[in-house]
Amino acid sequence: MKTCLIVDDSRLIRKFSRQSMEALGFMVSEACDGQQAIQSCEAAMPDVILLDWNMPVMSGIEFLRVLRQTGHANQPKVVFCTTESDAAHIQAAIEAGADEYVMKPFDHDTLHMKLQLVGVA
Amino acid sequence: MQVSLASERLLAELLRARTGQELPDNRRWRIGTALSGLCREYGIDSIDQLVAMFSPTRQSVLARQMVEALLNNETYFFRDRALFDHLVGHVLPTLAETRAESRTLTIWSVGCSTGQEALTLAMLFASQEARWAGWTISILGTDVSGSVIEIARKGCYTPFQIQRGLAMGEMMRWFEETPQGWRVRERLRRMIRFEEHNLLDPLPALPGGQMPTFDIVLCRNVLLYFDAATRERAFARVASALAPDGWLMLGAGETTLGLTDRLSPERGAPGFFRHAKPAKPRRAAVAPAAIA
Numbered sequence: 001m002k003t004c005l006i007v008d009d010s011r012l013i014r015k016f017s018r019q020s021m022e023a024l025g026f027m028v029s030e031a032c033d034g035q036q037a038i039q040s041c042e043a044a045m046p047d048v049i050l051l052d053w054n055m056p057v058m059s060g061i062e063f064l065r066v067l068r069q070t071g072h073a074n075q076p077k078v079v080f081c082t083t084e085s086d087a088a089h090i091q092a093a094i095e096a097g098a099d100e101y102v103m104k105p106f107d108h109d110t111l112h113m114k115l116q117l118v119g120v121a
Numbered sequence: 122m123q124v125s126l127a128s129e130r131l132l133a134e135l136l137r138a139r140t141g142q143e144l145p146d147n148r149r150w151r152i153g154t155a156l157s158g159l160c161r162e163y164g165i166d167s168i169d170q171l172v173a174m175f176s177p178t179r180q181s182v183l184a185r186q187m188v189e190a191l192l193n194n195e196t197y198f199f200r201d202r203a204l205f206d207h208l209v210g211h212v213l214p215t216l217a218e219t220r221a222e223s224r225t226l227t228i229w230s231v232g233c234s235t236g237q238e239a240l241t242l243a244m245l246f247a248s249q250e251a252r253w254a255g256w257t258i259s260i261l262g263t264d265v266s267g268s269v270i271e272i273a274r275k276g277c278y279t280p281f282q283i284q285r286g287l288a289m290g291e292m293m294r295w296f297e298e299t300p301q302g303w304r305v306r307e308r309l310r311r312m313i314r315f316e317e318h319n320l321l322d323p324l325p326a327l328p329g330g331q332m333p334t335f336d337i338v339l340c341r342n343v344l345l346y347f348d349a350a351t352r353e354r355a356f357a358r359v360a361s362a363l364a365p366d367g368w369l370m371l372g373a374g375e376t377t378l379g380l381t382d383r384l385s386p387e388r389g390a391p392g393f394f395r396h397a398k399p400a401k402p403r404r405a406a407v408a409p410a411a412i413a
């Protein structure tokens with residue numbers, strides 16, 4: 001079974017994303033910020049990470065830079081899921097090593113399509 | 122919003138007369154939602170009042186607005202991606218050979234809505250820049266609704282419209298952020314012309330007087346609400362606009378079967394149709410020898 005880590009400080013978003021990902025057959029775990037996400041990845045690297053941008057303690061982009069610098073062989077696919085919708089943010093995400101980018105609010109079909117594009121669904 | 126039976130009938134009749142689209146009883150619940158915005162615009166609180174303002178004898182702005190509001194304009198980039206993969210993998214390479222002399226390709230997106238389908242095609246060509254260098258690629262997008270054509274011509278989309286179908290890299294590659302929204306880049310726009318047109322009417326003739334023909338015609342998710350007779354008329358129009366060796370591309374799950382014998386499915390390529398080969402003449406029955 002493929003695994004997914006949802007990183008978002010909103011409980012509501014985590015719940016929505018969890019339902020979506022479970023419907024697609026993923027085993028889901030959650031983190032509320034970048035730091036928790038690092039701990040989670042150290043314990044077990046997921047196949048895909050849904051990543052919010054603005055979070056307390058450690059933002060999504062900071063987490064992504066750390067993750068990509070670890071040189072871990074099994075790098076997960078990372079899909080940003082954020083309200084930021086301007087070119088500068090998308091460009092920064094690409095440069096930090098994001099695989100896809102979803103703007104909130106999104107629906108199940110959009111998320112599914114993005115996961116297909118990165119090759120995990 | 123409550124709608125009287127008389128208003129429902131009038132609206133369904135208006136929609137059929139102007140577009141060929143049916144509004145069967147089981148889809149009439151849509152009327153309330155579809156026209157609520159228009160009621161607000163006119164400062165009116167019931168659809169019956171809105172319908173009462175309309176006079177069937179005039180080509181009124183209101184009639185047009187009501188029809189356009191009732192049309193389903195749902196579309197997105199790379200809808201049914203597998204069909205576009207087939208286009209790139211099989212159809213375009215064939216056309217690259219058969220049209221090598223004229224170096225011209227003409228494509229018609231029928232019922233193009235806000236333009237995403239025509240733009241998807243333009244993206245395919247622009248991403249194979251080297252192969253199509255020196256070619257003239259003309260994509261015509263038409264729709265019966267003037268308001269969607271206006272949007273298509275502007276070429277500005279919200280991030281949400283773009284992310285329905287496009288990858289992050291494609292978004293950055295084909296759009297630029299402007300104060301009006303994300304705008305399609307010029308290199309795609311210059312391949313496409315958008316025109317208001319009812320597919321049940323003939324296309325305007327070319328300046329030389331001859332009728333336009335197309336190497337590829339896309340008519341996807343448009344015929345769903347036509348009745349069988351109207352669908353047949355639509356297919357006849359499409360067939361006469363399709364080059365003898367051209368391709369028709371329908372939506373996933375749509376077919377010509379049982380509706381026209383001029384077009385037949387391409388084997389092994391769901392969604393693609395070609396001119397039917399003329400049936401082989403049956404061998405003449407041998408006349409019984411006359412008995413002397």
Ligand SMILES: C[S@@+](CC[C@H](N)C(=O)[O-])C[C@H]1O[C@@H](n2cnc3c(N)ncnc32)[C@H](O)[C@@H]1O
Pocket residue numbers: 139140141142192193194195196197200231232233234235238263264265266269318319320321340341342343372
């Ligand atoms: C559901 S959209 C499909 C858009 C696009 N082809 C796609 O598949 O994504 C159908 C479009 O067909 C248009 N349409 C309906 N009747 C038409 C007619 N008689 N002639 C031309 N366009 C028509 C509608 O206005 C609408 O924009």
